Amino acid sequence: MTGLPDTPPTLSRAPRGIQSIEVGGQLLHALVNEGRALPLTELARCAGMAPAKAHPYLVSFQKVGLVEQDLDSGRYGLGPLALQMGWIGLQQVDPVRWATPVIERLAEQTLMTAALAVWGNQGATLVRLAHAPTPVHVAMRHGTVMGVSETATGRLFAALLPTEVLQRTLGPKTARQVQSSLSAELEAIRQSDMARVDDTVVNGVSALAAPVRDAQGELVLSLTLIGPGATLASREGGAIPGLLQQEAAALSARLGWRARA
Numbered sequence: 001m002t003g004l005p006d007t008p009p010t011l012s013r014a015p016r017g018i019q020s021i022e023v024g025g026q027l028l029h030a031l032v033n034e035g036r037a038l039p040l041t042e043l044a045r046c047a048g049m050a051p052a053k054a055h056p057y058l059v060s061f062q063k064v065g066l067v068e069q070d071l072d073s074g075r076y077g078l079g080p081l082a083l084q085m086g087w088i089g090l091q092q093v094d095p096v097r098w099a100t101p102v103i104e105r106l107a108e109q110t111l112m113t114a115a116l117a118v119w120g121n122q123g124a125t126l127v128r129l130a131h132a133p134t135p136v137h138v139a140m141r142h143g144t145v146m147g148v149s150e151t152a153t154g155r156l157f158a159a160l161l162p163t164e165v166l167q168r169t170l171g172p173k174t175a176r177q178v179q180s181s182l183s184a185e186l187e188a189i190r191q192s193d194m195a196r197v198d199d200t201v202v203n204g205v206s207a208l209a210a211p212v213r214d215a216q217g218e219l220v221l222s223l224t225l226i227g228p229g230a231t232l233a234s235r236e237g238g239a240i241p242g243l244l245q246q247e248a249a250a251l252s253a254r255l256g257w258r259a260r261a
Contacts, residue, residue: 030043031076031078032078033258066078107131112132115130119165126144151201153207155189159190159195160189196209198229199229212252213257
């Protein structure tokens with residue numbers, strides 16, 4: 001006996017939901033994923049259910065405005081309530097707030113300093129930092145403008161932003177010089193959807209940057225990892241680029257971006 005009162009074990013249970021709503025929600029997911037109105041049989045197939053099972057859900061969704069049916073073609077598409085919900089959702093989007101816990105998690109998982117940057121009126125600008133347990137000795141703070149030629153963050157924006165945006169911010173001459181001198185590197189970034197630099201700012205320090213896109217596919221911020229080059233060169237470090245891209249893709253999906261197949 002320990003002298004402590006007997007305490008029944010606490011079981012971790014998922015919150016109870018309504019199964020029929022979850023099942024019917026598969027039809028809404030199918031409409032979003034396909035991005036177009038669908039006939040009943042195709043919509044049901046995409047949702048993984050029989051047409052006879054799907055139809056009653058669609059009738060109810062039409063009544064509340066989540067789905068509407070074209071009277072001529074019979075196809076089902078998203079309804080007015082779904083569109084209104086989408087617009088309200090866009091108004092509530094805050095990419096930096098959503099990404100802040102992501103960089104904190106990345107710093108803990110990778111033991112590298114993680115950062116968020118947006119394109120400001122002077123260029124790629126840090127807006128959030130999450131330091132690694134052993135910070136990298138690079139002068140960075142909120143508001144730091146990252147060099148467009150020598151940093152992974154700067155190169156990412158240079159590769160993915162429209163030319164007119166770069167010229168408006170950097171000036172036409174500087175923008176052309178960057179695009180000309182780094183043409184091969186910028187094209188590699190477009191192909192891989194990631195920027196990497198080694199030893200360009202501080203010897204022994206490497207950086208990775210991955211894009212976060214909005215629903216229109218426009219670059220809204222970068223996720224950047226900065227740390228010792230030896231970390232990325234290690235066996236464990238080989239998983240870091242994939243982890244960074246995975247987190248960036250998840251944020252992009254939350255912002256409405258649908259990657260092209």
